[in-house]
Amino acid sequence: MSEFKFSQENEDKFNELLKRYPEKASLSLPSLWMIQYQIGWISPESMVFLAKRLDTSPIDIQSIASFYTMFNLKPIGTYHIQVCKTLSCNLRGSKIITQHVQNRLGIKVGETTKDMKFTLSEVECLGSCGTAPMISFNHDYEENLTIEKVDKLIDEAQNA
Amino acid sequence: MHNDMTVKIVSKNFDIKDSHKLEVALKHGRYSSLKKQFSMSPQEVTEEVYESGLRGKGGGGANTGSKWRLMPREHEKPAYLVVNADESEPGTFKDRQILEYDPHLLIEGMINSSYAIGANHAYIYIRGEYVFWAKRMQEAIDEAYEAGYLGEKVAGYDYTLDITLHRGAGAYICGEKTALLESLEGKRGHPRLKPKQQETEWFFGGPTVVNNVETIASVPFIIKEGFTAYRKYGTHCSPGTMLFGLSGHIQNPGVYELPFGCSMKEVIEKVGGGILNGKKLKALIPGGSSCAILRADEIDNITLDYESVAKNGSSLGTGGMIFLDEDTSIPDAMKNLFEFYHHESCGQCTPCREGTGWVDKIMGKILSGDGTMADYDKILDACKMLNGKTICVFAPSVAYIAESYISKFKDEFYALLKD
Numbered sequence: 001m002s003e004f005k006f007s008q009e010n011e012d013k014f015n016e017l018l019k020r021y022p023e024k025a026s027l028s029l030p031s032l033w034m035i036q037y038q039i040g041w042i043s044p045e046s047m048v049f050l051a052k053r054l055d056t057s058p059i060d061i062q063s064i065a066s067f068y069t070m071f072n073l074k075p076i077g078t079y080h081i082q083v084c085k086t087l088s089c090n091l092r093g094s095k096i097i098t099q100h101v102q103n104r105l106g107i108k109v110g111e112t113t114k115d116m117k118f119t120l121s122e123v124e125c126l127g128s129c130g131t132a133p134m135i136s137f138n139h140d141y142e143e144n145l146t147i148e149k150v151d152k153l154i155d156e157a158q159n160a
Numbered sequence: 161m162h163n164d165m166t167v168k169i170v171s172k173n174f175d176i177k178d179s180h181k182l183e184v185a186l187k188h189g190r191y192s193s194l195k196k197q198f199s200m201s202p203q204e205v206t207e208e209v210y211e212s213g214l215r216g217k218g219g220g221g222a223n224t225g226s227k228w229r230l231m232p233r234e235h236e237k238p239a240y241l242v243v244n245a246d247e248s249e250p251g252t253f254k255d256r257q258i259l260e261y262d263p264h265l266l267i268e269g270m271i272n273s274s275y276a277i278g279a280n281h282a283y284i285y286i287r288g289e290y291v292f293w294a295k296r297m298q299e300a301i302d303e304a305y306e307a308g309y310l311g312e313k314v315a316g317y318d319y320t321l322d323i324t325l326h327r328g329a330g331a332y333i334c335g336e337k338t339a340l341l342e343s344l345e346g347k348r349g350h351p352r353l354k355p356k357q358q359e360t361e362w363f364f365g366g367p368t369v370v371n372n373v374e375t376i377a378s379v380p381f382i383i384k385e386g387f388t389a390y391r392k393y394g395t396h397c398s399p400g401t402m403l404f405g406l407s408g409h410i411q412n413p414g415v416y417e418l419p420f421g422c423s424m425k426e427v428i429e430k431v432g433g434g435i436l437n438g439k440k441l442k443a444l445i446p447g448g449s450s451c452a453i454l455r456a457d458e459i460d461n462i463t464l465d466y467e468s469v470a471k472n473g474s475s476l477g478t479g480g481m482i483f484l485d486e487d488t489s490i491p492d493a494m495k496n497l498f499e500f501y502h503h504e505s506c507g508q509c510t511p512c513r514e515g516t517g518w519v520d521k522i523m524g525k526i527l528s529g530d531g532t533m534a535d536y537d538k539i540l541d542a543c544k545m546l547n548g549k550t551i552c553v554f555a556p557s558v559a560y561i562a563e564s565y566i567s568k569f570k571d572e573f574y575a576l577l578k579d
């Protein structure tokens with residue numbers, strides 16, 4: 001695979017951020033976010049790149065990136081459906097939502113559809129307990145969820 | 161109608177259209193505490209907050225002013241304020257209301273607080289999943305810079321403050337203040353060993369205060385109106401108000417600002433509208449999932465303040481109340497939470513890593529119908545293990561909640577066991 005490089009926009013952002021922290025080590029999370037927004041995941045090449053920029057080793061970056069569940073260490077689908085499974089959502093029917101998405105897309109939790117369009121995950125409390133059940137659909141919160149609403153979201157994504 | 165118990169200090173502007181925009185925020189009192197604040201010395205601001213008795217809203221309920229007093233006035237490296245917007249305790253969804261509807265109130269509180277502790281740079285550590293709220297907050301920060309409320313000469317006064325928003329990336333433990341600081345320093349979010357003596361936190365060697373979003377958002381009222389005005393609400397030991405979150409089997413889920421000291425039963429009926437679909441309450445978790453569970457028959461005399469909930473065997477925590485109706489299986493609920501705790505243990509300490517996994521596994525066995533009395537006892541053993549030597553309070557608090565579930569609902573667990 002080809003080498004990784006920040007886009008010009010991210011390069012500028014990186015240099016701006018350098019001024020906002022006492023030490024550049026702090027830039028690891030912001031940089032990993034920039035990488036993920038740029039290419040959709042944290043590729044091995046991008047870790048080599050980031051290690052150089054932060055004067056550390058790729059192993060170190062790998063160890064940091066793998067600690068945080070939101071960084072994808074392998075490519076995922078275009079649409080990431082994350083169903084909150086924690087107690088308040090569970091009490092309001094999150095299992096039915098998960099089951100429905102599984103049936104509809106023919107994948108299990110943790111899997112991606114063959115066309116690389118959808119990835120389904122179950123995640124822990126997303127801070128929307130009062131509007132349960134809920135999912136994060138490509139990082140947009142969809143709250144007070146019903147099966148109909150889920151279907152609509154999937155339909156829209158499929159036709160996009 | 162159900163709102164007649166609420167008091168609006170922090171949530172005052174929540175219902176105003178476009179309240180998050182600077183133009184609207186200014187019309188509704190935002191930044192109006194700055195004049196008074198800058199007429200006071202940093203020590204005087206600290207003392208005002210100390211006298212108000214403001215308690216931390218992140219779960220621990222520590223006296224905010226006492227924490228600020230620990231900040232050294234002379235120090236080699238710069239001081240920092242770090243606002244904890246990690247909000248990941250199950251059942252807790254209050255800070256996001258402030259970020260969404262009144263981000264300028266948080267900025268105003270950060271100016272008050274940073275000035276008090278001698279910081280010229282403040283960070284907001286926001287959980288990675290809050291993409292919408294990070295954007296909303298950043299827009300407010302940009303507006304505040306533009307209008308001269310941040311940067312050099314804050315509001316024209318001789319004081320500099322920068323605010324930087326920092327996004328987490330999915331790790332519950334980063335809400336623990338020292339794990340948060342490790343993460344802000346660019347590392348894995350591993351809690352630090354606690355020092356023996358009481359002291360400040362440290363960010364790259366600079367003395368640092370970590371406070372919850374709601375705590376900081378409570379400060380402007382105290383500065384502007386004075387500590388006695390704040391103490392008019394709540395109780396002597398738990399002064400003021402708190403954003404309580406109602407979720408689970410409750411008719412009107414949501415976030416409501418209430419003075420401390422309200423009757424829990426009255427809040428369930430009047431604010432919550434009773435249990436969902438007219439069912440009976442079986443149990444409730446009073447302040448986020450890391451609090452001991454309470455049986456319905458234990459709540460009659462509880463008032464919503466730190467002292468009363470503690471006296472009745474649980475804790476007020478984050479004020480995020482989760483209601484479980486009569487049809488809920490308590491072992492199911494416990495298993496659900498232990499999947500969470502197992503997943504979220506940072507893994508540094510063996511008792512915690514192993515203990516949470518162990519309870520999760522045993523609960524799975526019991527729920528599948530294969531559990532025996534020996535398995536039930538093993539949960540108690542796991543609790544002993546979790547109560548062993550660990551770096552942070554995650555493990556002992558997990559032990560404490562497990563014990564509350566299995567002892568208070570023994571019959572339900574026994575009913576699932578094979579002889």
Ligand SMILES: Cc1cc2nc3c(=O)[nH]c(=O)nc-3n(C[C@H](O)[C@H](O)[C@H](O)COP(=O)(O)O)c2cc1C
Nearest residue numbers: 216217218244246247248335336337370371372375
């Ligand atoms: C496991 C664990 C998770 C925590 N999560 C949060 C959190 O998400 N948000 C928060 O404000 N405080 C959280 N805390 C409490 C913080 O450590 C810290 O006490 C708090 O941010 C201090 O602010 P306060 O005094 O204003 O409450 C957590 C503590 C522990 C032990």
Ligand code: SF4
Nearest residue numbers: 506507508509512552
């Ligand atoms: S007690 Fe658990 S969460 Fe806390 S530091 Fe140890 S392993 Fe990590």
Ligand code: FES
Nearest residue numbers: 084089126128129
């Ligand atoms: S339990 Fe699902 S958002 Fe909190």
